[in-house]
Amino acid sequence: MQTTAATQKQRSIGSVQFLPVNLFASVMGISGLSLAWQQASKLFGTSPVIGDIIGIIAVLMFIALSIGYISKWVLYPQKVVGEFTHPILGNFFGTITISILLLSSVLGTYSQVLGQTLWIIGTATTLVLSFVFVSRLLNGNQEPANAVPAWIIPVVATLDVGVAGGTMPFPWAHEVNLLCLAIGGIVALVYFVIIVSRLIHHVPMPAGLTPSMLILIAPFEVGFLSYTNFMQQIDQFASILFYFGLFLFVVLFFKVFKKSVPFGASWWGVSFPMAALSNAALEYALLVHSWLLIAIAAVILTLLSIVLIVLFIRTLNILFNGKLLRG
Incomplete structure (x- = not known):
């Protein structure tokens, strides 16, 4: 009876073998929120408890997804290998390392040792992953249609190293942050040109990949956060990064948020670029104290919160109705 009940439950909810790696983008988005x-709380005087509660949700989601994906790796290793070697889906493994880096900042406020440990793990895995994926692309024979915004994810991960580790006390942290800023900044620029060229000159991406277009703003906003964290100031170069990312967000917003785009796990691809934009706007407003920047920061934070609440509810809905984990 118990076996029958378990089988029926698996059939109703789905199988872990269909757990998509890109769902880790949800941890990135919620950690960023x-x-x-x-x-x-520093700019508007809101309760810091709000950020703490959201941080707990991000940690629980990461634990749940990690257990699920490790189970998939153990039970269906060929599925994981298939995702990792896929020219598009493989890039979403970068969402795991970025999640670890962001959680190092979330948890670092409670435990310095835990935050530093997660940062070291996240930095090491990020550098390895960036090496693997850049090397893979340089093997040649890449299909132009595969040049999609998801390519940027492993590269953005190197920029997140500086965002999370700008104040790390290790004597070697300064050079590691500089290394990652260099890798992320230059490679992201090259990828951005290639991807935009593909979007202009080739057929539109499949509807399921449309939400990932917002990833294009990530190098500029995460780059802004990493650069300002490293330099400890906002100069004109940082301002250019922020404002271009903001402009690109406005352009892409109306192309992504359309009723014709079906909902799925890929929609979480909008969460972390928007979270990066929100954090960048808040940091800019905190340092510059411009009423316009404060208004922009408030609008983006509100929009980010609404979008993530909707994504969270809709994801739970497709999880329990069996659509999320069904092949």
Whole structure:
């Protein structure tokens, strides 16, 4: 009876073999929202408890997804290998390392040792992953249609190293942050040109990949956060990064948020670029104290919060109705 009940439950909810790696983008988005609300408590005087609660949700989601994906790796290793070697889906493994880096910032406020440990793990895995994926692309024979915004994810991960580790006390952290800023900044620029060229000159991406277009703003906003964290100031170069990312967000917003785009796990691809934009706007407003920047920061934070609440509810809905984990 118990076996029958378990089988029926698996059939109703689905199988872990269909757990998509890109769902880790949800941890990135919610971690980014937690950090944004922590910044908002300094700018707007909101309760820091809001950021703490969201941070707990991000940690629980990461644990749940890690257990699920490790189970998939153990039970269906060929599925994981298939995702990792896929020219598009493989790039979403970068969402795991970025999640670890962002959680190092979320948890670092409670335990320095835990935050530093996660940062070291996240930095090491990020550098390895970036090496693997850049090397893979340089093997040649890449299909132009595969040049999609998801390519940027492993590269953005190197920029997140500086965002999370700008104040790390290790004597070697300064050079590691500089190394990652260099890798992320230059490679992201090259990828950006290639991807935009593909979007202009080739057929539109499949509808399921449309939400990932917002990833194009990530190098500029994460780059802004990493650069300002490293330099400890906002100069004109940082301002250019922020404002171009903001402009690109406005352009892409109307191309992504359309009723014709079906909902799925890929929609979480909008969460972390928006979270990066929100954190960048809040940091800019905190340092510059411009009423316009404060208004922009408030609007983006509100929009980010609404979008993530909707994504969270809709994801739970497709999980329990069996659509999320069904092949």
